[in-house]
Amino acid sequence: MLTRSVIGLTGSPAWLDNRLNAQKRVLWKAYRHFARQVEKEFIQSPASEWLLDNFHIIQEAWRNIQEDMPVQFYRQLPKLNTSALRGKPRIYKVALETIQACQAELKTDELKEFISTYQQSQILDIGELWALPVMLRLGVLDYLTQAAGNLLEPQERDKDPDPAALPGLETISDESMVALSIQSLRNLDTQDWKDFFEQVSIVEQILRQDPSAAYGLMDFESRDRNRKAVEALAEKIPYSETEVAREAVRLAQQGGMKNPSGADHYGHVGYYLMDAGRARLEAQLGFRPAAGDGLKRWLLNRPALLYLGTIGILTLLLLLLLMGYGYSTGAATLQLCLISVFSLIPVVTAAVTLTNWGLTRLISPRVLPKLDFKDGIAADCRTIVVIPALLSDTDEIDALLRQLERHYLGNTDPCLFFALLTDVADAQEKEIPDDRELITRAITGTEGLNQRYGALPGDETGHSPFFLFHRERLWNPKENKWMGWERKRGKLDEFNRLLSGDEN
Helix, strand or coil, X not given: CEEECCXXXXXXXXXXXXXXXXXXXXXXXXXXXXXXXXXXXXXXXXXXXXXXXXXXXXXXXXXXXXXXCCHHHHHHCEEECCCCCCCCEHHHHHHHHHHHHCCCCCCXXXXXXXXXXXCCCCCCCHHHHHHHHHHHHHHHHHHHHHHHHHHCCHHHCCCCCCCCCCCCCCCCCXXXXXXXXXXXXXXXXXXXXXXXXXXXXXXXXXXXXXXXXXXXXXXXXXXXXXXXXXXXXXXXXXXXXXXXXXXXXXXXXXXXXXXXXXXXXXXXXXXXXXXXXXXXXXXXXXXXXXXXXXXXXXXXXXXXXXHHHHHHHHHHHHHHHHHHHHHHCCCCHHHHHHHHXXXXXXXXXXXXXXXXXXXXXXXXXXXXXXXXXXXXXXXXXXXXEEEEEEECCHHHXXXXXXXXXXXXXXXXXXXXXXXXXXXXXXXXXXXXXXXXXXXXXXXXXXXXXXXXXXXXXXXXXCCCCEEEEECCCEEECCCCEEECCCHHHHHHHHHHHHHCCCCC
């Protein structure tokens, strides 16, 4: 049985500090003992050689444990309330059992196999899996401490005030245990724990059932934010993390069935964990956010109201302060009106400045989820980078083509394309003599880039990464001239409509 400790009340990290102090006391004593032995007798046992040559690895492990196990994180870990490890983190017991099952030789495949097998009967929390590397290091150091202490002379041995309840490894000698422990610490340092976590996490396996399949295509940071949303919600309700994840997937399946095209965000599990669908997920799980949290969400979902409303309220308060000051000094009604009129612009400016300053400190940035394209852009995610530009002279055109080339050289993915969206300068006629020379220069330059970087001889795909999209002038009666419609914004708008199938 276990209990989740309450932050600030139970689960003090003093036990962790005690374990590290006990290890340091014994292992430093063993280090000095073996160093004196070598100095006097000029001989080294295998254990002394391993310890003396690799003590920096042990010190690095101590630093990693202290850095990766902050107090708040430790207190959130589920604790055991039975067995010899009562009050200790459950994941520490799992770590010791893992070391025993692997016979103190920790390798990636064996670790994954043991944790996966263990979770067939008891699923580990997200936080526990992230704490596993720390607890494995701690457990390995406990075994190393025990073995090194046994190799000391009887009169040099100290009694551990808080001995670790280590499972027995009867077939391994103390000499071998020193070597195996240091090798295991090395292996733990080289392990990719992000990859390990995602391969053994049950929550991760559930979320990858996302009907839209978008979850599995995201980068690690985006997936991690989804998992943290599961973890945070599970801490507030009487449901496990796996139950929260399954409910989010179920809602996404329902949303996808209502929108069979598959292009709708209602079929994506992230919509229910990190977006507007969060309220529906919470309602399904019977969770009601606190009044303060509810108000915060309501305001964040109405950014224009929040921003402009804050400016309006601050403006009104500042004006009232000025009016109150004028009234207290005996200003007449006309004078008060003049104060409000002439101070309106500086007051609004001050209100905007205060609003920008305050909101940027009270509201944290929300990073948009991203897809993972480290192995290349998928064919169904083909992307084009465009530069809206005005063809004013030949030097400007050459500079634009060089800029396009630099962008391409920065990322030569075959599913990434580059284009110029161009107009010619405003004129009193639809076409003028200089237009043809400028447009020809742009066309020739674009074709030259495709010849230089496009498909290789014999490649029948005809890959051309560069494009030129040019618009003609239209008559603008308000400006009384021929010009590109809506200039830069218009080019982007028309290009998007072109990509959407609009042939006009």
